[in-house]
Amino acid sequence: MRLRFAPSPTGYLHIGNARTAVLNYLLARKYGATYVLRVEDTDMERSTRESEASILDDLRWLGIRWNEGPDAGGDFGPYRQSERFDIYKKYTDVLLAEKKAYHCYCSQDELEAMRREASEAGRAFVYPGKCRRLGDTERAALEAQGRKPTVRFLVPDDETVVINDHIKGRVVFESGNIGGDFIIVRSDGVPVYNYIVIIDDTLMKITHVVRGEDHLPNTPKQVLIARALGLPVPEYAHLSLVLGSDRSKLSKRHGITSVDVYRREGYLADALVNYLAMLGWAAESGEEILGVEEIARQIEMGNLARSAAVFDFQKLRWMNGMYIRACDLGKITDLFIPHLSDAGYDVSGLDRSWLERVIDAVRGNCEVLSDVPRHAALFLDEIMEPDAEASAMLEEPDSKAVIAEAYRLITGELNETTCAAELVGRIKKNTGMKGKKLFMPVRAMLTGSLHGPELDVTVPILGYEKCRKRIEYIHGRFAG
């Protein structure tokens, strides 16, 4: 069994394509299939090597591994379509020789005019087959005008194409209504997708084509090509589409659609893969937080959803938060570090175990990795400027006594070894304050905020020095 993912390197890896890649990968794991990566770069204007590199990089980041591909090699290469033009040329020559395809001299402007005319008349545009039977003299005349022909596939009349799709079931198309003879080679000699995709799929011995549903209407064209060429047809599984909140095809205006951006914002690859898999699939147990191996064990081509799914950014966030909390502390610390650096914190000189304590204290408040600077600031900064709420608390008359006592203790009887354990207790004992009147001013002094991890956790991590600096600062500002 051989599966494939065939991205077009015309931009970043889109979330919808990522889902196709992920599902193919999951299915490959499930069935022990070979995973082939093929780069479909025949759109010479838009395809770039940079884009290809970034897509491959994003796929690797997602944890997807392929057995054959442009970088990995394999027995069925080359794996870039731009490097396979000589192969396609042979098939084109055969089609032309057998009169299953023909040269078309209609210009883009002429075609455009016909299309507009059809659309204004409320008709479907079907190429009328104008160039189907051109005589040699006519051809010569057209060539003399400097026209470069395209190659059109001659769609046979009255052929039925039945796709027994693994997801959609039996889908029937009549050759008469797929839009007429379609172009398979551009006038500059570069073949088009609908033509070569089937050649490559059969040449690369792909047994199952798992791709987006948007390809379903084009499938009969591909099957017809295969028939004309006498090539075998792979089995198909067309995945339902991913939609935006307004139920149209997911695009930028709905939110983030680039895998790369999710990566940079601090989504975990495992969480994204998990979420993408759940978009159109459910475990028998109803569990939703599942690792790749477990999903691969349970998923099947036949139990994927038939209907389109709306991408729920909120649920992805929730799931990411779950992964952040469940992750191994050392590993999640490594993942958080770049986000702290980006926010301007130099963590290289910090004690690793201390940093892990910080991360452990704040990870519960993070849904994405980039949330961390906001929450870790109270440990990493030297002084915390109290926010409006905290300032108001520190202005309270009852807080004055707490501030004064904290200042007296921290500059007197408390030290490195006793601070963590005794600070709060002694303030309570010596001021008589308790409950909110005790904890809130202390919290405000130490963290500049009324919210955050428990003081019992916070104070020991902060340590004597930071507590002292902060209390002195607050004392200077709010005492008296």
Next chain:
RNA sequence: GUCCCCGUCGUCUAGGGGUCUAGGACACCGGGUUUUCAUCCCGGCAACAGGGGUUCGAAUCCCCUCGGGGAUGCCA
């Protein structure tokens, strides 16, 4: 317009003739824990698109309507 796909809570879904007063999850709303926030726990709200069949019995099978989406490119 034409062809194709799809239609269960707001969203992702479970369900595949009786076990469905339709289950779970996110979101939302309450409550509890946390003397704070987050987490966590408990509870609540909320759906079979509509109409016809078939059947003793339909969310489940069939047909029609409506709705949504995709394709209809010298893009992929």
